[in-house]
Amino acid sequence: MTLLSESAGQARKLHERYVNPVFSNVLEMIGFAHEYTQGKGCYVTTQDGREFLDALSGYGVFGMGRNHPVVCRAIAQAMEMNLANLVQMDCFLLSGLLAEKLISLAPGKLQHVFFTNSGTEAVEGAIKFARAATHRPRILFNKGAFHGLSTGSLALNGDESFREGFGDLLPGCRKVDWEDLTAVEDELKSDQVAAVVLEPVRGKGVFYPKNDEVYPTIQRLCREHGTLLVADEIQCGLGRTGRWWACGHWGLEPDILVTAKALSGGLIPVGAILYTDEVYRKVFSRLDRCVVHSSTFGQNALAMVAGLAALQVLEEEKLVERSARQGERLLAGLRELVPKHEFLLEVRGKGLMVGIEFGPPRSLLLKPAWSVLHTAQAGLFAQAVVMQLYGRHQILTQVAGHHQEVVKLLPPFIITDEETDRLIAAVDEVLTQCRRFPGPIWTVGKQLAGAAAKQRFFSREEAVTR
Numbered sequence: 022m023t024l025l026s027e028s029a030g031q032a033r034k035l036h037e038r039y040v041n042p043v044f045s046n047v048l049e050m051i052g053f054a055h056e057y058t059q060g061k062g063c064y065v066t067t068q069d070g071r072e073f074l075d076a077l078s079g080y081g082v083f084g085m086g087r088n089h090p091v092v093c094r095a096i097a098q099a100m101e102m103n104l105a106n107l108v109q110m111d112c113f114l115l116s117g118l119l120a121e122k123l124i125s126l127a128p129g130k131l132q133h134v135f136f137t138n139s140g141t142e143a144v145e146g147a148i149k150f151a152r153a154a155t156h157r158p159r160i161l162f163n164k165g166a167f168h169g170l171s172t173g174s175l176a177l178n179g180d181e182s183f184r185e186g187f188g189d190l191l192p193g194c195r196k197v198d199w200e201d202l203t204a205v206e207d208e209l210k211s212d213q214v215a216a217v218v219l220e221p222v223r224g225k226g227v228f229y230p231k232n233d234e235v236y237p238t239i240q241r242l243c244r245e246h247g248t249l250l251v252a253d254e255i256q257c258g259l260g261r262t263g264r265w266w267a268c269g270h271w272g273l274e275p276d277i278l279v280t281a282k283a284l285s286g287g288l289i290p291v292g293a294i295l296y297t298d299e300v301y302r303k304v305f306s307r308l309d310r311c312v313v314h315s316s317t318f319g320q321n322a323l324a325m326v327a328g329l330a331a332l333q334v335l336e337e338e339k340l341v342e343r344s345a346r347q348g349e350r351l352l353a354g355l356r357e358l359v360p361k362h363e364f365l366l367e368v369r370g371k372g373l374m375v376g377i378e379f380g381p382p383r384s385l386l387l388k389p390a391w392s393v394l395h396t397a398q399a400g401l402f403a404q405a406v407v408m409q410l411y412g413r414h415q416i417l418t419q420v421a422g423h424h425q426e427v428v429k430l431l432p433p434f435i436i437t438d439e440e441t442d443r444l445i446a447a448v449d450e451v452l453t454q455c456r457r458f459p460g461p462i463w464t465v466g467k468q469l470a471g472a473a474a475k476q477r478f479f480s481r482e483e484a485v486t487r
Contacts, residue, residue, distance in 0.1 A: 030068060032056040051404065051469075052412050060087035063433050063440060065417065073415045076432045076444060081224075081256040081374075084283035084344070085334050086433040092286035095330035096323055106322040115325035122332050123293060126265050129274025133301045136319040137292035140255035140281035141169025144218070146294045146314060147277045148173050148191070151216035151249045153313075154303040158193040159214045161205070165422070166196075167225045168218060168253055177218055180225060182423045200230050202238055209246040216249040216277070221267035222257040225422035227369055227376025227429055236271040249276040249300070255292070256374075259283040260335055260434055263345030263372030270371060276300055286331035291324035340434040347436050348372035354445035362452040363387070364402070366426075375430040376421055377448065379403055387456070394469070399424040405465040406451055414447040 028035075033054055036045045048054045059066040063086055066072050078084065085092070105111075120134035135150075137143045148160060162168065162177040169175065170183060176191035178184055197204050199219065208214055217239060222229045230236065243250045252275035257267035259280060268275060277300060281292030305311055318324075335341055352375060355368040364387075366380030379402050381391050394401045403426045410416045410428075421429035430444065 029058070030056060052408050062086040062088075063436055071415060073411070073417045074432075074440060074443065075417050076430045077417045077419050078431045078433050079282075079287065081261055081282045081431050082285060083287040084260055084434050085286065085331065085338070085340055086435045087287055089286060089330075089334055091334050092288055092327055092330040095326050096288060099322055099326040104322045107318070107320070109317075113320050113322075113325070115322055115329070116320040119325045119328045119332075120293075122329065123280075123295060126332070127278065127295050128266055128269060130297050131275070131278060131295040132298045133296050135294040135296070135314065135316075136324070137281070137294065137316055138290050138318055138324075139169075139292050140253075140279065141171045141174045142316065143255065143279035143281055143292040143294050144168045144174040144177070144253065145171055147216070147218070147251050147279050147296075148177075149314060150277060150294065150296060150300055150304050151251060154300045155215040155247065155249060157213050157215035157248075159208075159211075160191075160194045161197050161208055161214055161217045162194060163199050163219055163223065164196055165223055165225050165228060166218075166220060167223070167422075168220070168255075180423055199239060200232065200235055202235065202242075205239055206242055209242050209248055212246060214246070214248045216251045217243055218251040218253060220253045220255075220257060221270065221273065222262055222371055222374055224256045224429075226378075226425050226427050227374055227421060229369075229371070233271060236268075236273055240273055251275060251277040251279070253279055255279055255281045256431075257371075259331075260341035260344045261372055261374050261431070262370075263341065263348050265341055267371065267374075283335075284328050284331055285324070286327040286334070289321075289324045289327035291328050293328075335434075338435075344372045344434040347432075347434070347438075347441050348375070350438065350441050351375055351430070351432075351444060354442065355448060358445070358449055358452065361449070362455070364391075364452060364455055370430075373430070373432055373434060373436070377406075377428045377430070379406070379426040379428075395426075397469075400426055401469045402426055403428050404469055406448075406455075408465050409451045409454065410447055413451070414443075416444065416447050 033045050055067040057065045058068050063075055064072050065075050116136055123134055124131060135146055137146060160177060162179060164179045166177060166179040168177040173191045175184060176194040179196055195208065197208060199205065240250055252268045252273060254266050262270065264270060276297050278295040284293065285291050305313060352368060352370055355377060359365045359368060363382040363384060364379045367378045369376050382388055400420055403420045406428055407418050407420055410418050418428055418430060421427035
């Protein structure tokens with residue numbers, strides 16, 4: 022604590038020198054360069070005492086809010102017990118208890134759990150398990166998908182901006198549009214596809230098929246062709262969409278399910294792979310393969326305690342049900358704004374995973390302004406909205422993906438009616454300001470467009486000098 026107090030105010034300076042100066046500069050450019058000193062419930066507080074409503078939730082980590090007292094107490098108690106942690110040559114009681122609890126909540130025939138340190142590590146394990154269980158090399162993923170940034174999970178990333186510069190990734194991975202069921206079936210007919218890996222609700226953009234038969238059809242095709250269905254519930258699971266698992270909205274029963282983020286309680290990183298007994302028996306198939314897949318810190322005591330406490334809070338405080346209820350309120354309120362604001366193209370989502378998508382205006386006065394921003398770089402209008410929500414309303418949000426005109430809302434499940442209404446009112450006010458030209462949002466947009474143009478210029482210069 023002494024070190025923190027003595028170093029207060031130096032966060033950006035330290036990051037510019039030792040961590041990631043480019044990211045620090047981006048935060049400065051968009052007006053987010055603040056040092057946060059406290060987080061509690063739905064709020065984070067800056068060093069200068071300003072309180073921000075957190076509608077980002079650490080990319081979905083803080084489903085139960087920040088520093089939930091039950092999770093904090095459980096971790097503190099575990100530290101006081103001097104547990105025999107990470108013995109490795111043992112069957113650890115805490116990981117057995119957490120696995121039992123997860124399986125009790127799991128959909129379909131999932132029976133086994135492998136613990137990881139993160140979501141991306143869980144995806145890596147799922148790829149290995151699928152290939153070992155099917156003896157097939159190929160993996161299908163969706164356009165726009167995000168499954169992590171380590172090499173294997175990055176190979177399943179549908180956004181080229183994340184893949185650029187990293188060379189050849191995992192072979193055998195192919196991008197398919199889930200809504201093109203003919204293309205999906207053609208791929209599966211090869212009998213070379215080990216797994217279809219899908220996010221029931223895509224994190225980048227909050228997308229899911231408009232046709233509710235798409236996912237069940239993919240599941241049926243997987244069954245017919247011996248392909249495993251892998252549900253990536255890292256962000257959309259554990260109550261985020263108003264159900265324990267987002268795949269429940271479509272009645273899916275995956276062969277493998279990966280989860281993380283909210284399982285941590287927001288305090289100790291933890292991820293998990295849930296899989297069927299059939300997959301288990303084909304992966305850990307002999308005595309000499311009993312540790313064919315392993316993770317040094319995967320079953321660490323504090324992570325297991327955090328997971329158990331997080332699931333207890335979600336159940337006892339009925340936060341999954343609360344996510345569904347507040348999500349309905351948030352979606353209904355935002356959808357009422359669509360006919361009012363010509364920039365507002367669509368509001369979509371499930372539970373408290375909401376995407377607000379913008380499109381070109383109809384009025385002759387605003388069309389040129391939109392065109393300038395959108396031509397400079399797609400996504401700048403949404404970024405300007407995010408900046409206005411932050412600067413004028415002290416609400417933390419994010420653009421939902423690279424070059425997307427979508428703002429994503431991921432508030433904690435503990436959000437109240439008043440806080441939900443505050444989000445709706447803030448979006449309404451910011452979009453009302455957009456009608457003014459020139460106005461604050463267009464001033465911000467112009468600054469962003471200038472920065473984007475400058476970045477492209479230096480990128481071209483760098484390419485020439487090479």
